[in-house]
Amino acid sequence: MLSVILSPWAARAVGDERVHEGRYNHTMYIIAIAWxxxxxxxxxxxxxxVGGVLTFVFLGLLPMSLFLWLFGTPARRRKLREKDDGIDAGTDQNASDRNQ
Known part of the structure; x- marks a missing residue:
């Protein structure tokens, strides 16, 4: 409950190690919404x-899509790694079941 209330840095300071388990950083979304x-x-x-639409697309949507893609990469890699670890653990368990 404490990690939900506190920011990730404060939660890490009080010893909660499960702050970023496959989740995106919420600060990234605050920056995107503000921009x-x-x-x-x-x-x-x-x-x-026409100028307003082009301004919004070229100053808003395109930079934010690039920002979210770049800063979301660590979370996507973490999820992929967790998925691969789960698959590897499942195949290791199946192999040990077959050997018995």
């Missing part, structure tokens, strides 16, 4: 509709 808000405000203040 999309700024890009939306810039797009709304543009003088034409």
């Amino acid at each position: 999309l808000y700024v890009a939306l405000m810039a797009a709304i203040s543009d003088t034409t509709v």
Whole structure:
């Protein structure tokens, strides 16, 4: 319960080792939402509709998709590693069952 209330750094400071078990960092989403808000405000203040849409796409959506993809890579790798470890553990157990 304490790790849910506290930030990941504070939870790690009090000794909770299970802070990032396959989950994305929530700070990453706060940054993305804030940037999309700024890009939306810039797009709304543009003088034409086409200019507003292009502003939102090129200053909001494209940079955020790149940001989320790059900063989400560690979590995706961690999930893939956990999946591979589960498959390896299952095949090792099946092999030991066949040997008996």
